[in-house]
Amino acid sequence: MIDIHAHLLPQVDDGPDSWEKSLAILRRGIEDGIKGVVCTSHVLNRLDEELEREFVGKFEELKKRVKEEDLRISLWLGSEIHCNAEFNPKSKIATLNGNGKYALLELPLVGIPNDVEDIFFRLSVEGITTILAHPERNSVIAEKLEIAYNFIEKDVLLQSNAGSLTGQFGKRVKHTVLEMLDHRMIHFIASDCHSPHRRPMILSRAYKIITRHYGEKTAEELFIVNPYKAVIGEEISPSPPIPIHENRRRKRFSRLKIFRSCQNVNMQSSFVKKRIDASARIKLKMAESEVVEAIKRAAEYIVQALRLGGKVLLCGNGGSAADSQHIAAELVGRFKLDRNPLAAVALTTDSSILTSVGNDYGYHDVFRRQVEALGKKGDVLIGITTSGSSKNVILAMRAAKEKGMKPLGLLVKKAKL
Numbered sequence: 401m402i403d404i405h406a407h408l409l410p411q412v413d414d415g416p417d418s419w420e421k422s423l424a425i426l427r428r429g430i431e432d433g434i435k436g437v438v439c440t441s442h443v444l445n446r447l448d449e450e451l452e453r454e455f456v457g458k459f460e461e462l463k464k465r466v467k468e469e470d471l472r473i474s475l476w477l478g479s480e481i482h483c484n485a486e487f488n489p490k491s492k493i494a495t496l497n498g499n500g501k502y503a504l505l506e507l508p509l510v511g512i513p514n515d516v517e518d519i520f521f522r523l524s525v526e527g528i529t530t531i532l533a534h535p536e537r538n539s540v541i542a543e544k545l546e547i548a549y550n551f552i553e554k555d556v557l558l559q560s561n562a563g564s565l566t567g568q569f570g571k572r573v574k575h576t577v578l579e580m581l582d583h584r585m586i587h588f589i590a591s592d593c594h595s596p597h598r599r600p601m602i603l604s605r606a607y608k609i610i611t612r613h614y615g616e617k618t619a620e621e622l623f624i625v626n627p628y629k630a631v632i633g634e635e636i637s638p639s640p641p642i643p644i645h646e647n648r649r650r651k652r653f654s655r656l657k658i659f660r661s662c663q664n665v666n667m668q669s670s671f672v673k674k675r676i677d678a679s680a681r682i683k684l685k686m687a688e689s690e691v692v693e694a695i696k697r698a699a700e701y702i703v704q705a706l707r708l709g710g711k712v713l714l715c716g717n718g719g720s721a722a723d724s725q726h727i728a729a730e731l732v733g734r735f736k737l738d739r740n741p742l743a744a745v746a747l748t749t750d751s752s753i754l755t756s757v758g759n760d761y762g763y764h765d766v767f768r769r770q771v772e773a774l775g776k777k778g779d780v781l782i783g784i785t786t787s788g789s790s791k792n793v794i795l796a797m798r799a800a801k802e803k804g805m806k807p808l809g810l811l812v813k814k815a816k817l
């Protein structure tokens with residue numbers, strides 16, 4: 401098991417007050433079967449360089465002591481940031497293991513700040529997914545699970561405490577976390593350990609409860625797979641949550657099947673919403689990136705080529721072939737304004753050329769031959785390859801370069817021309 405939420409560094413928060421207690425927590429965690437842990441001490445007001453230095457210094461010392469005692473556990477550094485705290489998401493302790501991918505945030509136990517979704521959004525623009533610590537302990541969420549459901553819709557992941565599941569925080573918290581689990585709203589279970597005895601690093605009891613009620617696979621996801629991915633910064637794609645219904649006060653396990661039969665209808669609109677949301681976020685991020693300048697420069701090349709009597713050739717495979725034709729159609733036809741037609745040819749449309757060149761020379765040459773036949777110095781070739789590695793597009797781009805044309809690539813990864 402991997403524990404992504406643990407207060408282990410001494411004298412930095414309400415966790416252990418001595419190295420001995422830090423090590424005692426770890427010894428108990430190791431006995432419990434925990435193989436790795438992220439040190440997530442509290443950041444309550446401000447994450448500045450001084451605090452970062454303090455956490456890093458104590459973390460290095462902890463690693464040294466763990467090595468000296470030959471304790472077999474992996475240690476990573478992060479922090480648990482209060483959502484009202486000021487912090488720079490680029491700080492090496494703002495994200496788990498400094499991976500720049502997952503940040504552990506906590507809400508107050510009472511109430512939810514108005515701007516909390518803005519905080520999630522700002523992090524997502526930086527490519528950081530928020531992991532919300534112990535939402536089951538927040539009184540507003542306990543009353544209205546829809547709030548947590550909406551957070552998940554905004555790509556927030558939820559971490560509950562093992563102690564919530566074992567009844568350490570009372571019946572109400574236990575009921576809330578079980579209800580969230582019924583609705584697939586929990587993505588990690590962690591110890592949130594603070595001390596060797598009162599709040600220890602123990603996950604095995606919660607692991608057994610999850611296995612008993614939800615099966616071994618769910619337990620592995622919550623305690624091993626998702627936590628490990630969060631540490632190494634790998635994408636986590638959880639199953640969508642089951643929507644909360646008005647009459648959610650119910651016998652937890654007996655009604656699970658009814659909820660599951662309802663979920664398919666509701667899941668689809670949430671899936672669509674999520675994708676639109678993700679697409680909008682990517683565009684917003686693009687608007688702040690160097691892509692803006694690159695698109696501007698590409699547009700200038702195209703305008704210059706057309707003004708000098710040149711033309712635009714386009715190529716790509718599959719969906720990129722359709723994009724090539726779409727762009728050519730809008731240049732030859734019109735886009736928004738009535739104007740003179742502009743010279744553009746999609747090299748993806750002549751099936752005789754594609755099949756004969758493909759047959760005689762190979763598919764890699766279907767665009768290159770056309771560029772050599774039709775391209776002139778000063779023309780533009782737009783090559784679209786989302787992988788950045790479509791060989792026929794790359795060969796066409798190289799041919800264009802050799803002919804003194806301007807090759808412009810629309811791609812996700814950098815292609816080697």
Ligand SMILES: [Fe+2]
Nearest residue numbers: 405480533592
């Ligand atoms: Fe905590």
